[in-house]
Structure formats: structure tokens, C-alpha cells
Amino acid sequence: MSAPYSLTTRLTVFFTLASAFVLIGLGALVAVSIDRHFVELDRDALRDKIHLMREVIGKSKSPQDLQTRLDEVLHSHEGLFVSVTRGSEALYSTPGFEFPDNLAEMTRGARLGVAAWQAGTRNVRGMYDSVSASGSGDAPLQVSVALDTAHHKHFMHDLIRVLAVYVALATLVAGILGWWAAKNGLAPLRAMRSRAMAITAKRLDERMPSQEFPIEMADLATTLNEMLRRLKEDFDRLSEFSSDLAHELRTPINNLMTQTQVTLGQSRTPEQYRDILASNAEEYQRLGRMVADMLFLAKADHGLILPTTEKIAVHAEVQALFDFYEALAEEKQVHLKLLGAAEISGDRLMLRRALSNLLSNAVRYTPPGETVFVEITADLHGTTVNVTNRGPAIDEQMVPRLFDRFFRADKSRKQLDSEGSGLGLSITQAIVHAHRGRISVSSDSGKTCFSMYFPSANSIGKHQTTNA
Template sequence: MIRRLTLTARLTFLYTLVSTLVLLGLGILVVWSTHLHFIDLDRDYLLDKVQLIQKIVDETPEPAELSAKLDESLNSHQGLFISLTRGDDLLFGTGGIAFPTELAARSAPDQPMDWADGERQLRGMSTELLEAQIPSVTTGPGQRLRLTLALDTHHHTHFMQTLRQQLILYVALASLLSGLLGWWAARSGLAPLRAMKERALKVTAHKLDERMPIDAVPVEMAELATSLNTMLERLQQDFAKLMEFSSDIAHELRTPISNLLTQTQVSLSQHRDPETYRDILASNAEEFQRLARMVSDMLFLAKTDHGIQLPNREDVTLEDEVKSLVDFYDAVAEDKELRLQVVGAGSVVGDRLMIRRAISNLLSNALRHAHPDTDIELTIVPELDGINLCVTNTGDTIEAADLPRLFDRFYRVDKARAHPSSDGAGLGLAITKAIMLAHGGSACVTSAAGTTRFCLHFPGPQIPRSLRATSNPPHTIASAA
């Protein structure tokens, strides 16, 4: 049931419960201490009467005078009942009550005993008087007198009952007041949470710049506010990327679809010969292939967002894969008057096809942007924490503001999205980064003074310094105009 209550109600309930328990404990302590105090007072009172009677017995020479003196001395004591006996003979008694037989058998005669006689509440004790000094009183040396006393505790009982009623009333009122104060304190203390709630309600898809107040909240909530602000910052960035991604998809799909639609409409506008139709269909097929590659790349990236498992794990020799790609791109490099160089060697564990695709994306990107009559260098460098594979080309320097976004989907440094030398959709570098993340590695880029370098880091075991200093001779393929 308490789980359904609000946090304010929970704190109020717990605070009231604790306050009530503390007040009840204090009330019980007061009642019990007062009760013990009355017992001590009654015991002292009864012991005082025992001493008084003992003194009267010692000073009275005749038994006839004893009863008169006791009656005279104790007549003014209301609520006091006395019985003085010798054996079975009653020497003096006030009467009116019945003393319990077990009172005389108590092992501690100075400890009062409580009992009820009708409507009366009594507290009494029984003791033997000291040996009488006058034989005429006890009718013989060595005889002892049994004195039994009882005190009516009605006034104590009435006081205790009144005290308990007052304490119960006080505890009830104090608990109610504690509940009200607890509710006020909880509501005031949780005011920052309500402020954070109001801020959170203002966050929408079109307004993600709201942030939680940090300086205006208690220290205990500052960490929560900071975490929420960090979450909102990530959401804002991811939402901006998603909006941009949607815009990029629409832009990339619009061009091939427009081409297909235009060519189809033109071809249907009038009758044409079979050769013309074949050319139009061939052109449409190229656009369909481009769309298919784009959709395939987008599906691959969508899988990586949810975590991708490597299809195959095997030992991959990087220099062999790089040399195979160099041979494949040899004709392209020759057409652009570029020279390809492979330096270094190393092996990693991963999926061969995915690693080859990542390297191919970097190499094709370097071929596209390198200046003619320059070198493109592919270096493999073992390090302590893995292996780095870098592709370096000489071309236009990439602005520092563009470097962090080069691996974003559909991002191009060319804002006009003109790519006359390539039919790519701007997903190659994003796929490369996704492949490296799937292998537990990373991808990075630097560009300065016309030199651009893309590096892939493959994690692996530590490599001894002697092996890191050793590299295979460069494998160079030169393509001249």
C-alpha cells in the first residue's frame, strides 16, 4: 500500500510514525517512572509507621495502654490499615479490610505488595517487631509481635489514570502536529524535484534545450540534475543527428528517383526504337544499383546501432589484404597519376571481409581526394596495445571543424553534395567506423598542411618493442601518367 503513495506522503507517514513511537516511548517512561516513585514513597511511608509503632510498643508498659496509644497516634492517618498480632491474638487492629495470607510469607518484608480488596487498591507489608523489652507486653521474654500494614492507593491510582489520559491526549495531538510539520517539511524539501518535473514537462521534440537547475537544488539532488542534463544533452545531439540523417536520406534518394522518373517519363512520351529503350533501361539499372547499395549500407549501419556480431573470426594478415586491394585499385591509381605504397606488417583477429571493406573505403576515399602525381601510403604499425593501419594522401586540407563529423552518415565536406567522380552516398566512412567498433577498435583522422591521414586501430596483445621497431620493406606500386 505504501508503494502507491507519493514521496511526500511516504515521508510524512514515516516521520509521523517515528515521532509517535518516540512520544509513546517517552510517555511510557514517564508513567513507569512515576509508578516506581509512588512505590518508593509508599514504602517509605509504611516503614516510617513501622518505626512509630515499634517505638510505641517499646515505651508502653501495659497491654491495655498499647491499644489506646496506637489508636491515638494513628487515628489521624486516613487510608492506613494496621493489624498487630501475637500469635493468634489480635493486640490492635483498625479493621475494614482483609490482609492476604501470603503477605506475611514474603521473603523481603520491606518490599510492598499490591492487592485489591473490593473496590480498594491496597499496598502493604508485613514485618516482625523487635523483641519486646517489657515482659508484661509480650507476656514472656522472647515473644515477637507481627505487624501488618496496608495503605489505600486510591489517590495514586487516580493520579496515574489522569496522567495516562493526559499523556495519550498529548501524544495524539503531538503526532498530528508532527504529521503536519512533516508534510510541510517534505513538501518544502521536495520543491526542487517539482521544479525539475516542470522543466522536464517542457522538453519536447522541438524544445530540447531545457536543462535542470543545478545551483538551485540541494547537494543531494545536484548529481541527479547533472545526470539528467547530460542525458538531455545526448538526446538533443542524437535528435539533431536523426533529423539531419532523415534530411540526408531524403536528399540522397531524391536524385536517383528523380532521374528514374524523368527518364521513364521521357521514354514513354513517344514511341522509340528498341536500342533507345535498352539504353534507358541500362541507365535505370545503374540508378537501381546505386539505390540498392545505399539501402544495403543503411541496413548494415542500422544493425551496428544495435550491436553486431562478427560473422567469422579468423587471423587476418593485414599486409596481404592491403596488397590485394592495391592490386585491385591499380588501374584507378594509374588513371589519376597516383603511386600506392604499403609499409609494415601485422596480423589481427576479426572478420576478413569486414576488415577488407573498411580498408577499401579508406583507400577509395584517398584515391578520390588525392592530388595527381602524389603518393598514397598505407602503413601498418604494431603498438603495445594493438596495431594501427593508416592511409595517408596529399590533397586539400580538411578544415578542423569538419574532422569530427567525417565519420557521420551522409556527411560530406562539400556542402553542395557534388560528387562527380563518385557514385557514393557518404556512408563509406560511417561504415568503416562501425566495422572498427564491431572489432573493439576505433577510427580517427587528421589533416594538416595538405596531408590527410585516416587510421584504424585494432586492439590486440602487447607487442615487444623489438618487434615494433621491425617493419617489412615497403611494397610500392607506382602508376605514372
């Protein structure tokens, strides 16, 4: 397959063809107009000749006198042919020239009353008229006059040749100018391309100066800038995620290596080895959970999570989690309270995991003596589950990033009371999205609320129908 032509080439060819079409049309219009003008000139000349014939016929006293006068008159009119007849009798005829028998019909149907035909090698135009001889009771005379149009033909031939040369040269010049205009007109696009080539993974902060581009390209530059902004944000998050992942994996691996090296440093009793292996198993379990969570999130990113669908009593799942967290809540002197009830269609295990993540965080950060509320509301469109707790407000700048992987508000990572890996909220968001829902968070006035919304089956069907 041949490479596509450049935009400059396409614009040049288009402009050249358009110019050629316009120039050819203009040349044809000029040629037709001049030819029409020649017909009008010949018509006026033929009328003058017929008027002259009327005068000559009016002054003639006999056919012989008519022939004599016509010979004298036509002697000074080169290229003029005359025929005068009365009925079938020829009174005068220019030697060596014959008029068509149907000239009267030809002139009646011709443009401007002027007939054109070829007589031998001559191209002529003629006119027919009926003239009454003055002072005679005889039948009227039929007068036919014709002009040789060879000079018109030569002029038109030279004109068409000149026009053809002019059209060819003008089309060539138009093509060159079109190429120059296209090349310079697309210069901003080439500048945009040069700037785009300069953008690398280390220079994602480069932007297109949209104000320097023409209006037609300013929108494209703005769109590219927006794309670069999103890429930079995603790249920064990916870089931070890679750093966080390395940190999270390094901690348990270092613990395992240090403990193993210390253990191998001297002989120990079987009980001591058993305790060390038990401690190592805990670290392995932590690594296993982290790997499983990362695999879960990777599948969520590619849409590979297909939750099984069943009717789930959300309030029953929340109550079961209350029973599970009851001991931890009593230890921290935190109360748990459930408000409302509803059912949704979804995956039971995934929903319980999402609720467990939110409850775990709420219990962990709720001050003693306060209450964690789980409020369930439902309508025709879907079900909303709000998990609310009192405690320190989250910084507004931190709120948009709470669902990022490994994100923690404490950058020093000195959360001694937390055993999480920073993936809980990311997993919760992935679960909600897998159920075609949405999750949000608000934190102000010492109250933090995580809100999960699950659309009803009817709402999902209507949404899909509308998109289709």
C-alpha cells in the same frame, strides 16, 4: 493491481507512525516514572509509620496500653493499616484488614523493600519490621504497616487517559505537519516534472535549473540535463540524416524521371533506347548500393551484424586492394606503400570493405606525387592498421562528425570528382565496431591518418571475463 501510493502519502504515513511510536514511548516512560515515584513516596511514608510505631511501642507499658495508644494515633491516619504481633500472638490489628502471612518474604523480594498486594477491593502497599519492646526481655514484636494506594491508582488512571488523548491528538497534528512538510519538500520535484512535461521535440534545448533545486535533487537535475543534451544531439543528427537521405535519394530519382520524360518526348532509335536504359541501370545500381548500405548500417545499429571468424592476413588484403587501386593511383600520380604485416580473426569481406573505403578516400584526396601509407603493427593485445595520406587538413570542427552518415565537409555538395554517398566512413566504423575494435582519425600539418584497432581474441576473452 492497485496504483502505488504517492511519495507524499508514503512520507506522511512514515512520519505519522514514527511520531506515534515516539509519543507512545514517551507516555509509557512518563507513566512508569510517576509510578516509581509513587512507590518511593509510599516507601518513605511507610518508614515514617514504622518509626512512629517504634515510638508508640517504646512508650507503651502493657499490651492494653499499646492498643490504647495505637487507636489514638491511627485515628488521625486515614488509610493506614497496622498489625503488631509477638510470635503467633496478635497484640494489635486494624479492624477489617488482614495482612498476608508471608509479608516478610514479600518485602525482601520487592522493589525498594515495599510489597504490593490487593486486600479485598483495596490496592495497598506495605512494609514489615521487627521491633524490640523497650525495658522488656520478651521476644521482639513484628510490626506490619500498609497504606491504601487508591489515590495513586485514580491519579494514574486519569494520567493515562490524558496521555492517551494527548498522544492521539499529537499524532494527528504530527501527521498533518508531516503531510505539509512532505508536500512542500517535494515541491521542487513537481517543478522538475512540470519542466519535463514542457519539453517536446521542438524544445529539446530546455534545461533543468539545477542550481534552484536542493542538493538531493541537483544531481538528478544534472543527470536529466545531460540526458536532454544527448537526446538533442541524437535528434539533430537524426533530423540532418533524414534531410541528407532525402537529398541523396532525390538526385538519382530526379535523374531517372527527367531522362525518362525526355525519352518519351519523341521517338528514338533502338540504339538510343539502349543507351538510355544503360544510363538508367547505372542510376538503379547507385540506388541499390545506397539501400544496401543503409540496410547494413541499420543492422549494425541493432547488433545484427555477426561477422564470420577466420584468420585473415591483413597485409595480403591490403596488397590485393593495392592491385585493384593501382590504375586509379597511377592516373592521379599517387604512390601506394605497405609497411608491416599481421593477422587478425574476423570477417574477410567486411575487413576488405573497410580497408577499401579508407584507401579510396586516401587516393582521392592525396595530391599528385605524394604517397599513401598503410602501416600494420601488432602486439599481444591487438592489431592496428593506419592509413595515412598527405593533403588538405580536415577542419577540427569537422573531425568528430566524419563518421556520421551522409556527412560531407562540403555542404554545397559540389564534389564533382566524388561518386560516394557519404556512407563509406560510417560503414567502416560499423565494421570495426562489429569486430569489437575502435577507429579514430587525426588530421594536422597536412597529414590525415585513419587508425583502426582490432583486439586479439585473448584480449576480447579477458574483457568479457572482467565484465562478467
